[in-house]
Amino acid sequence: MKVVALYKWARDPEAATVRAGGVVDWGNAKMVAGDDDHAVIEVAKTLAEGGELVGLTLGDGDAAWAVARGVDVAYSVADAPYLADEATTAAIMAAAVKHIGGVDVVVIGDAEQQHPAVPGLLAGLLGWPALSAVGSASADGAKVTVERKVVGNIQTVSAGTPVVLGVAAAGEEAKPPGMMQMLQARKKPVTTLSLADLGVAADQGVTSAGTALPELEGAKMLEGSPAEVAAALVAALRSDGVL
Amino acid sequence: MSGAAWVIATDTKYLVSMVTAGAALGAAPTVVAVGPRDLAEAAAESGAGQVVWLEPTAGTPAEAYGPAVAALVTAAGPRLLLASSAAAARTLLGAAAAALGAATVSGAIAVEASGDKVAVKCSRLGGAVVETFEAAGPVAAVCQGYDAPAPGGAAPIESADLGQPAALTIADEHPAPGGGGLTEAERVVGFGRGIKVRADMAMVEELAAALNAAVGCTMPVADDYKWMDQYIGRSGLSIAPKLYLALGIQGSPQHTQGIRDVKVVAAINTDPEAPIFRRATYGIVADLYEVVPEILAALKS
Numbered sequence: 001m002k003v004v005a006l007y008k009w010a011r012d013p014e015a016a017t018v019r020a021g022g023v024v025d026w027g028n029a030k031m032v033a034g035d036d037d038h039a040v041i042e043v044a045k046t047l048a049e050g051g052e053l054v055g056l057t058l059g060d061g062d063a064a065w066a067v068a069r070g071v072d073v074a075y076s077v078a079d080a081p082y083l084a085d086e087a088t089t090a091a092i093m094a095a096a097v098k099h100i101g102g103v104d105v106v107v108i109g110d111a112e113q114q115h116p117a118v119p120g121l122l123a124g125l126l127g128w129p130a131l132s133a134v135g136s137a138s139a140d141g142a143k144v145t146v147e148r149k150v151v152g153n154i155q156t157v158s159a160g161t162p163v164v165l166g167v168a169a170a171g172e173e174a175k176p177p178g179m180m181q182m183l184q185a186r187k188k189p190v191t192t193l194s195l196a197d198l199g200v201a202a203d204q205g206v207t208s209a210g211t212a213l214p215e216l217e218g219a220k221m222l223e224g225s226p227a228e229v230a231a232a233l234v235a236a237l238r239s240d241g242v243l
Numbered sequence: 244m245s246g247a248a249w250v251i252a253t254d255t256k257y258l259v260s261m262v263t264a265g266a267a268l269g270a271a272p273t274v275v276a277v278g279p280r281d282l283a284e285a286a287a288e289s290g291a292g293q294v295v296w297l298e299p300t301a302g303t304p305a306e307a308y309g310p311a312v313a314a315l316v317t318a319a320g321p322r323l324l325l326a327s328s329a330a331a332a333r334t335l336l337g338a339a340a341a342a343l344g345a346a347t348v349s350g351a352i353a354v355e356a357s358g359d360k361v362a363v364k365c366s367r368l369g370g371a372v373v374e375t376f377e378a379a380g381p382v383a384a385v386c387q388g389y390d391a392p393a394p395g396g397a398a399p400i401e402s403a404d405l406g407q408p409a410a411l412t413i414a415d416e417h418p419a420p421g422g423g424g425l426t427e428a429e430r431v432v433g434f435g436r437g438i439k440v441r442a443d444m445a446m447v448e449e450l451a452a453a454l455n456a457a458v459g460c461t462m463p464v465a466d467d468y469k470w471m472d473q474y475i476g477r478s479g480l481s482i483a484p485k486l487y488l489a490l491g492i493q494g495s496p497q498h499t500q501g502i503r504d505v506k507v508v509a510a511i512n513t514d515p516e517a518p519i520f521r522r523a524t525y526g527i528v529a530d531l532y533e534v535v536p537e538i539l540a541a542l543k544s
Contacts, residue, residue, distance in 0.1 A: 013368045014496055022372045035478040084376060087340060087347040087383070113369075113477050113500050116328050116385045117347045120337020124309065129409030130337065131306055132330035145414065150330055151254070152427055154419045157304055160410030166334070169478065172466065205346025206376040209362065214373050219510060219526030229527045230537030231544075233509055236525055242430070242486040242507045243454065243542075 001051040001139055001161070004097055005044035005071060006108040007037040008061035009089065010115055011082050022213040031059035031082065036109030038176075039135075039169035041069045044107040047139045048072075054103070056096055058089070068177040068185035075100060078192045085204035090121035095198035097126060103162060105144060110134070110166040119166035131157055132166035248272040248323040248354070249316055251339060253305040253331035255285050257388030261325045262289045264386065267354045268323055268361065271398070275312055277305040277335060283400045288393040294400045302413050305331040309338030311406035317342045322361055323354060324383035333385050340383035348376050351384035369477070369500040370522060387503060425475070430456035430486040431505075433475055435498075436463055437491010437512065437531055441470050447490060450535055453542050454488070461498050476501040490531045494519025511535075 008031045015029035044053055055071035057063060058080035067074055080092050097103050108119050110132050123130030137146040145158050146165060177185070195202060222229045222236075237243045248265030250272050252258050258274070265272035271292030276283040283296040295315055297308050316324065316339040324345055326336035340347050350365040352373070360377045363384050367374045376382070425431060432451040438444060444458075451458045458471075459482065465474035475482055476497045483504035490511055492498060499522045502508060510523040511531045520526040527534060 016368055016371075018368065018371045024368065024372055024374075084348060084374070085346045086349065087345060090337070090341070090347075110330075112328055112330075112481070114349070116333045116349050117337050117340070117383065120334035121341050121347055122337070123334070124313065124338040124341025129306060129309055129411055130334045131304070131411065132334050148330070149419055152419055152424075153416050155304075155413055156415040158412045158414050166330075171478070205344075205380055206348055206363075206378045206382060209375040209377050211367070211372040211374045214366070214370060219508075219520045219523035221520070221526045221528065223528075226529060226533040226537045227540070229529060230534055230541045233525055233527065234538060234541040237486060237507065237509065240507055240524075 001047055001104040002054065002102050003044045003048040003051065003105045003107060004054045004056050004100060004103050005040050005066065006056050006093060006106065007040055007066050008033050009058040009093070010034055010111070013114060022211045024211050031057065031061040033065055034109045034111060034114075036111065036167055036169040038069070038173035040107050040109050040167045041066060041071065043134065043137050043165065043167050044105075045070050047105050047107070047137055047144060049139070054100055056093070056100070058092065063190040064182055064185035064188070067188045068181040074188060074190040076190055076192055077195065077198065079194050081202055083202060083204055084208060085206050086115050086117045087121050088202060088204050089115070090118050090125055092195065092198065092200050092202065093118075093122050094125035095200040096193060099193065099198055105161055106164045107167055108164065110168040112168065119164055123164035126162070126164065128162045128164055129159065130164040130166060131159060134165045134167045135170060137165060247321060248325065249319065249321040250274045250291070251277070251312060251324065251326040251332055251335050252282065252286055253277050253335065254329050255282065256327040256329050256332070257386055258285060259289045259391040259393050260388035261327065261386050262291050263391065264351070264354045265323060265325055266290065268356050272325075273319065273321070275315060277308055277312065277331070285393065287398045287400050288395055290394045290396070291398045293398050295403045296400050297403050297405055300405070300408070303408055304411050304413055306334045307408035307411040308405060309335055309409060311404065311408070313338045313342035314406060315403055320381070322381055324381070325351065325386050327388065328385050336383055336385060343381050343383070345381035345383040346378050347383040349385040351386045352388070366503070369496040370503050371496065425457045425459050425473070425480055425482055428457035428482070428484050430454050431459050431475075431482055431484045432456045432488045432490065433459045433461070433492060434464065434490040435461040435492035438464070441468070444470060446535055450488070450539060453539055454486070456486070456488070461492055489519050489523065490535065492519050493517050494522060
């Protein structure tokens with residue numbers, strides 16, 4: 001199978017600083033590997049066995065990250081900016097997947113916490129189905145079989161290709177590549193694409209009217225002796241109907 | 244504009260709060276319910292104006308009906324599309340939004356009509372800020388929310404054609420082992436590095452038993468101390484209980500993103516500046532070792 005692994009397509013929310021009044025300062029934060037990205041490469045590698053594994057990143061992130069983890073061919077849409085409109089991000093990805101061509105499976109981080117609509121949008125724009133919350137996958141001829149966790153159940157789903165798989169990592173990466181692998185990976189060529197090459201624009205369908213601190217900032221602080229605060233807390237939780 | 248907002252639901256997660264939010268555009272939203280009859284009935288009582296019901300064929304996941312949902316949505320041409328972050332719901336939202344050419348944002352907590360624009364307020368950066376996005380054209384949003392009681396009443400339920408489903412088949416489904424029921428629990432007691440030694444977990448467990456709660460922990464407790472297999476947080480489990488009691492937890496963004504759907508958070512920490520107090524509903528600045536026994540006593544009274 002020809003499999004595209006999408007990685008490093010968002011910024012790390014922890015790179016942002018929230019200033020007075022809720023103003024967000026991103027500094028010059030770059031696209032970084034997301035929490036799910038190492039699992040993306042793992043799943044993509046399994047599916048691409050005997051085929052081709054293509055890495056695709058947005059922005060000027062370091063492609064060696066993926067090459068050192070086993071990607072055969074690396075593409076980057078170097079001038080793709082970080083966008084709030086997930087539909088535009090997905091449109092850039094879809095254009096790149098079409099440009100790469102002949103792709104059977106796109107594997108992308110599930111990104112439930114930050115950009116949860118992107119995998120579904122990407123599939124919608126490609127006209128393919130998508131499955132999210134995927135933990136692992138195997139190839140079976142022209143089909144893929146995925147295992148995923150949905151509402152406390154483990155579900156095995158068989159899917160035809162082409163298909164988009166949103167992968168949720170179960171934890172930290174077990175064995176990151178070493179320094180030697182990273183150095184060797186840097187020697188591999190990366191094909192740089194531009195938005196113009198792909199015929200897409202980074203125009204967003206939303207404009208930000210600004211950021212603010214959440215209204216309900218701060219807890220109701222309970223004060224007194226340990227016995228007093230404990231009694232006050234239990235009384236408050238009972239009156240909220242949560243005990 | 245009639246039926247200005249559409250809600251796509253594959254389960255009842257945030258259903259009422261999404262319908263309530265969508266009604267801000269002036270009309271009771273239409274709910275597309277992809278699931279069993281129970282879901283369609285819950286949608287009918289959610290405050291929706293109408294329910295369009297797709298009943299999946301046995302063994303076919305909801306995601307397979309992306310083309311049918313996209314066709315229904317594009318035929319109606321709503322200004323606003325909402326869905327929860329449930330895996331199937333946001334996948335169908337993507338299919339519909341792509342077909343509609345809608346801009347898409349996430350973390351939506353409220354919607355307003357703003358002149359001829361739609362303004363969507365989104366919780367960003369793990370709840371640290373609220374960003375307002377304005378859209379002149381159609382906009383889709385993955386929502387955050389809460390499980391509100393249904394207002395009652397009953398909207399009409401109309402069955403929709405399943406169209407040509409995508410080639411997706413459920414081959415097997417069985418309950419996941421482990422997790423300790425954390426993601427399903429109504430109450431959770433979480434602890435962080437404020438618990439000094441492993442033996443003190445017994446105190447946490449005793450409190451959890453008294454509250455009929457599950458026990459969870461932060462990433463360092465699981466990854467560094469190895470006291471538990473799983474943790475609550477962005478890269479761990481996301482939980483949505485009615486009550487989360489945070490013991491000795493600082494409240495890093497990693498952790499607070501995993502509890503953003505919790506209804507009531509009560510936090511006990513010795514550090515008055517701990518970020519957990521910004522997310523908490525109730526805060527106690529004290530030594531948890533002094534307060535927890537008193538909570539146990541108060542629960543018995």
